[in-house]
Amino acid sequence: MDPTPSSNDDLDATLRQLEQVLAEEHRALRTLDTKTLEQCARDKAELCDRLTRMHPPATDSWRTRLARVRARLLDNQILLVHARDITRGLVQLHTGAPAGYGPAGVTRGAGTLRLSTTG
Secondary structure, three states, rough: OOOOOOHHHHHHHHHHHHHHHHHHHHHHHHHHOOHHHHHHHHHHHHHHEEEEEEEEOOOOHHHHHHHHHHHHHHHHHHHHHHHOOOOOHHHHHHHHHHHHHHOOOOOOOOOOOOOOOOO
C-alpha cells in the first residue's frame, strides 16, 4: 500500500523531529545534562510510538534517511555507554565500592582496592 501524501508528510515531519531530538540528546550527552537527557528519552519514546504506526515507502531516499537516523542513534548510544562507564569508574574511585549491577550483596570489580584521600 502506497502512503498518501499526507502520511508521507507526517512521516517526514516525525523523522525531522526525531533528528532534532537526537541532536539535542547528543549535546546533552556531551555535557551530561541529565534533565535534558530525561526529556529526550520521553520525546524519543513518543516519536518511536508514532513511527511504529506509520509505514514508510520503500524508496532509496527513505532508506538513506532512516540509515542516517540509525547512525545518529548509534553515535548517541556510544556516548551513553562512555558516560555510564565514566560514572561507574568515578563511583568506584571515590568510594572503593564496585559500581556494577547485580543482586544485592554481589560485588564486582577489583576487590579491595581503595583510594586514600588523606594524602
